[in-house]
Structure formats: C-alpha cells, structure tokens
Amino acid sequence: MIATWRRRMAARRARKLELRRGDEAFEEVELTLPSEFKCPISLDLMKDPVTLLSGITYDRESIEMWIEAGNRTCPITNRAFGSLEPVPNHMIRRMIQEWCVENRSHGIERIPTPRIPVSSMEVVEMLDKISEASKIKDQSVCRKLVVKMKALSKESERNKKCFKSNGTGSVLAAAFEAFSETSSQDEENDDISKEILSALTLMLPLSVEAKSCLGSPSSLHCMVGYLTNRDLSSGWNSALVLRAIVSSDKRKVEALAEIEGALESLFKVVKEPICPAATRSSLIVIYHMVTSSHPAKDMIISRFVQMGLVSLLVETLVDADRSMSEKALGVLDGICDNEEGKEAVRDNSLAVPVLVKKLLRVSDLATEFSVSVLWKLMAIGESGEDGGGVLAEALQVGAFQKLLLLLQVGCGERTKEKATQAVKLLNLHRERLECIDSLDFKDLKRPF
Structure with missing residues (x-):
C-alpha cells in the first residue's frame, strides 16, 4: 500500500515538472527577439535604430563604433558608405517600443525614445551664426548659441565629437578674442566671455588656430583677470585653457609672463586651490615659465622664489x-x-x-x-x-x-x-x- 502511494506521488511530481518545463519553453518561444529588431552587428535589441544609404538598419552605438574604427564600408553589403550621417529609423523604433510594451509582463522594459544627436549641418549653421554675432558684438544671440552648444556637447560624447570635428574650438576662440577686447569695460561682454571660455574647455585639445586667437594680448589679459578675481568657475576654466596654450607655444609663455599680475595669479591658484585640476594646470604653466628660454627666465624664477613658491611646493609634495x-x-x-x-x-x-x-x-x-x-x-x-x-x-x-x-x-x-x-x-x-x-x-x- 505504502509503495503504491509513493509511486503515485512520484508520478505526480514528474508530471508537474514536465508541465513547468513546458511553460518555460513556451515563455522562451514567446520572448524570442524578432530578427528585424536585432542590430546586425551586436545582435542585441536596437535602442536607437538608424539607417544608412545602404538601406541596412543598425543600432546607432554599434554602427558609430564601426565607423570610428576606420571602416568605410557597410558591414552587411560591403559597399562603400555614401554618407557617414545615419538617419533615424522612427518606424522600426516605434515597432520595438510596441513589442516591449506587449511583453512588459515578462519583465521587458520599454526603450526610451532616444534624443536625436546633432548633425554636422546643424553644427556648421550654429558656428556661422556665432561668428556673425561675435563680429557685431551681439551678446544676446551669441550667448544663446553658446549655451545651446554646451548643453548639446554635454548630452553625449557623440555630440561633442561632432562639434570638435567641425572646428568649434577655432570659432569659439575667435569669439572669445572679439569679446575680450572690451570685457573689462562692458559687464555683458565679460559675461559672454566667461560663457565662451567655459565652452572652450569642452573642446580641448585645441587647434593651432584656436590657440593663436587665445594667445592674443586681449585674450591673455582677460584670462589672467579671471585668475586674479578668484572667480571659481572662470578661474578654473582660465587655468585649463592657459595650460593648453603655453604647452605647445613657447612664445605664448613669454607673452603671458609679461602681463602684469600673471605670475602672482598663478601662484595664488597653487597657494589657495580652486580645485585640483586648476592647481595642476597652474603648475604646468609655471613649469613652462621656469624652464623656457625666455631672456627674463631668471627674473621670473626670482619673483616666484620671493613669493614663497619653493616652500609651497615642498609642503605640497x-x-x-x-x-x-x-x-x-x-x-x-x-x-x-x-x-x-x-x-x-x-x-x-x-x-x-x-x-x-x-x-x-x-x-x-x-x-x-x-x-x-x-x-x-x-x-x-x-x-x-x-x-x-x-x-x-x-x-x-x-x-x-x-x-x-x-x-x-x-x-x-x-x-x-x-x-x-x-x-x-x-x-x-x-x-x-x-x-x-x-x-x-x-x-x-x-x-x-
């Protein structure tokens, strides 16, 4: 009797296990990812589907990594890209979102609608407007464009690369030079100069053309003034940009050293740190000053010594x-x-x-x-x-x-x-x- 009962219980457990396995298999079949929703490169669900001129749809991140690796042909058709600007495929994206919603009971989350990245055409258009606004000293228009540019650059690394590759650094540097000429007399010009300087730190490293504009007497005087005034944000930005300028051009080192208050401002950033990045940048600028072939090099070192830089450096170490x-x-x-x-x-x-x-x-x-x-x-x-x-x-x-x-x-x-x-x-x-x-x-x- 007991043996019979045990056999029946074992049979029931076996049937339940089979049913459970069948349900899991059924769920797996239901949750099979449709092939048209898969990226041909990553084979994962596309979060931001884009289509190239070849007609093949990829996930934006995957195809951009493919292009950044130096490839200029379609991974599927092996044909040369007619354009490297992918077009968002809104239809496939909506279909994927609908499929996610239908399967939310299985733990599938709806992919968010992606932000469309900035295009090269949009960047060039913005830069043209900034150049025009800086020539006529239109602070309002220039400020709006620079603020928008900063927001887009911070939104994604892809946007920042797009701005950099289209010469944004040179345009911003020219605009900074234009507004810095009267920034000390005009408070509005001073504000827009600070805004442009902040945007320039996002465009590092800078081109030779950009460094040339930023190395002008008016630009250098303006940045030294920000260091002297101890404005935390503009002082930090000035230290970063000055580092970029003097690291590649010894003549800019000489021009900076000749500006009244420049040595004292750099010393003060090290003595009363704004932030570690600003302190490191100031030390690099000082390093180029004390190791340059400038005729006044000994005088520069002497002034730093009299300020107490040696003791400050030893204590820092x-x-x-x-x-x-x-x-x-x-x-x-x-x-x-x-x-x-x-x-x-x-x-x-x-x-x-x-x-x-x-x-x-x-x-x-x-x-x-x-x-x-x-x-x-x-x-x-x-x-x-x-x-x-x-x-x-x-x-x-x-x-x-x-x-x-x-x-x-x-x-x-x-x-x-x-x-x-x-x-x-x-x-x-x-x-x-x-x-x-x-x-x-x-x-x-x-x-x-």
Missing part, C-alpha cells in the same frame, strides 16, 4: 598624489636652474628629505625629477661648505642607498648619469658621516 607630485617636482627642477632658486631649495629644511622620500615611490617621471634636483643641489658647492651641508643631509636620510638601488633596477640614460655622479659625491662623505639604513623608511606614510 608631502601628501601629494602622483600627478601633483610629478608637476611640483618638475617646477622645483626648473627653479634649481637658477642660483637664487637653488639657494631657496637648499635652505628649506624639508626639501632634501622630501626629495629622497619621493625617489622610487611615485613614478618614473617623479624619480627623474627628484634625481635631477638632488644632483643640482649637490653640485652647487662641490668644493664649498654649502655643498657639504646638502651632501650630509642627503646621506643622513638614506639618499646613498636609494640611488644605488635606482642604478640597480635601471632608469633612463640622463637620470642614470646624474644618479651616478650624485653617488660619487655622496661616497666621498660616507666615511665621516653616519648613514641610516634605508629600511628606516619602511614605516613612512606613502602619499597615495
């Missing part, structure tokens, strides 16, 4: 991350090309310990700069009292061991040469000076 450390060390290296600069670094009690601490700890570039600064400091008074003081301090904080380790693990030729010379100088003083073991540094807090 104590807890700086990799990016900030590289830039601060680069500026220190440039400052040490000047006698007054070297004297200021040597007189800072934290300088040598911090430089030794950064050896082999941050990056290859940071190590290169650290070795260069130490070598310059040691070479100051190789036969004098001051040089001996630097050598003694370097030995006491473990510079000899770290430099030897650097030579063992390998480095660039220039760094290797400087490290070798530094080791030789340190070796002359090892017998009469007590050195600590480099392991004593194992508990030092890393800056990142």
Whole structure:
C-alpha cells in the first residue's frame, strides 16, 4: 500500500515538472527577439535604430563604433558608405517600443525614445551664426548659441565629437578674442566671455588656430583677470585653457609672463586651490615659465622664489598624489636652474628629505625629477661648505642607498648619469658621516 502511494506521488511530481518545463519553453518561444529588431552587428535589441544609404538598419552605438574604427564600408553589403550621417529609423523604433510594451509582463522594459544627436549641418549653421554675432558684438544671440552648444556637447560624447570635428574650438576662440577686447569695460561682454571660455574647455585639445586667437594680448589679459578675481568657475576654466596654450607655444609663455599680475595669479591658484585640476594646470604653466628660454627666465624664477613658491611646493609634495607630485617636482627642477632658486631649495629644511622620500615611490617621471634636483643641489658647492651641508643631509636620510638601488633596477640614460655622479659625491662623505639604513623608511606614510 505504502509503495503504491509513493509511486503515485512520484508520478505526480514528474508530471508537474514536465508541465513547468513546458511553460518555460513556451515563455522562451514567446520572448524570442524578432530578427528585424536585432542590430546586425551586436545582435542585441536596437535602442536607437538608424539607417544608412545602404538601406541596412543598425543600432546607432554599434554602427558609430564601426565607423570610428576606420571602416568605410557597410558591414552587411560591403559597399562603400555614401554618407557617414545615419538617419533615424522612427518606424522600426516605434515597432520595438510596441513589442516591449506587449511583453512588459515578462519583465521587458520599454526603450526610451532616444534624443536625436546633432548633425554636422546643424553644427556648421550654429558656428556661422556665432561668428556673425561675435563680429557685431551681439551678446544676446551669441550667448544663446553658446549655451545651446554646451548643453548639446554635454548630452553625449557623440555630440561633442561632432562639434570638435567641425572646428568649434577655432570659432569659439575667435569669439572669445572679439569679446575680450572690451570685457573689462562692458559687464555683458565679460559675461559672454566667461560663457565662451567655459565652452572652450569642452573642446580641448585645441587647434593651432584656436590657440593663436587665445594667445592674443586681449585674450591673455582677460584670462589672467579671471585668475586674479578668484572667480571659481572662470578661474578654473582660465587655468585649463592657459595650460593648453603655453604647452605647445613657447612664445605664448613669454607673452603671458609679461602681463602684469600673471605670475602672482598663478601662484595664488597653487597657494589657495580652486580645485585640483586648476592647481595642476597652474603648475604646468609655471613649469613652462621656469624652464623656457625666455631672456627674463631668471627674473621670473626670482619673483616666484620671493613669493614663497619653493616652500609651497615642498609642503605640497608631502601628501601629494602622483600627478601633483610629478608637476611640483618638475617646477622645483626648473627653479634649481637658477642660483637664487637653488639657494631657496637648499635652505628649506624639508626639501632634501622630501626629495629622497619621493625617489622610487611615485613614478618614473617623479624619480627623474627628484634625481635631477638632488644632483643640482649637490653640485652647487662641490668644493664649498654649502655643498657639504646638502651632501650630509642627503646621506643622513638614506639618499646613498636609494640611488644605488635606482642604478640597480635601471632608469633612463640622463637620470642614470646624474644618479651616478650624485653617488660619487655622496661616497666621498660616507666615511665621516653616519648613514641610516634605508629600511628606516619602511614605516613612512606613502602619499597615495
């Protein structure tokens, strides 16, 4: 009796399992994605179907990735594209949305109606209007167009690329130059200049033509003014754009250095940070100033030293991350090309310990700069009292061991040469000076 009952229960469970499997199979059949809704490239449901001149419909993201990879033929027909501007297929998109709604009980969510990206024709039309408005100093029209351009650029990466590829940076730079000429006398011109500067940061990196306009005296004066006034937004934008200008044109470095208040403004951004990006940008601008071949280079370094830049850089290095450390060390290296600069670094009690601490700890570039600064400091008074003081301090904080380790693990030729010379100088003083073991540094807090 019991055995019979058990067999019946087992049979019932088997039938229920079969029915459940049948239901799942039925659901799978119902949820099979229609082939016309699949992207031929990704084979996934198309969220933004577009059609090319070949007549094939793709998902916008997939076909744009195909084109960005350098392909100029249709993946299905293998025929050359007549145009790289895809046309939205609204009919297929509505059919997909209807199918999603019909199957919402199975967990299918309706795809949102995509925003149509900006086209090259629309971009060119907007740029023409901006050029015309800037020539006649029409702030109202120019502002509306620039605000619209910023919104579209932030909407998608695709839009931003479209603006960049159509020369938006050059047009905005010319407009900025036009309005900056009277921005100090006209508050409305000043406001539109700030708006254009904000849009320019979205167009980085800038073309040579754009940098030329932004490197004009009126443009540079305007950006230095924004740094001086400590306007957070415009100051940050000015630092980013100035970095882009001076990084590729040494003549702009000279022009910037000659503007009254420029050095003080850059120093203030480092001393009273607006944001990390602005501080890094300002350090890069300062680096180009102290390493340029400008006749007034020594005067520039001297002014920065008098402001207290050396102490500020050393304090920054104590807890700086990799990016900030590289830039601060680069500026220190440039400052040490000047006698007054070297004297200021040597007189800072934290300088040598911090430089030794950064050896082999941050990056290859940071190590290169650290070795260069130490070598310059040691070479100051190789036969004098001051040089001996630097050598003694370097030995006491473990510079000899770290430099030897650097030579063992390998480095660039220039760094290797400087490290070798530094080791030789340190070796002359090892017998009469007590050195600590480099392991004593194992508990030092890393800056990142």
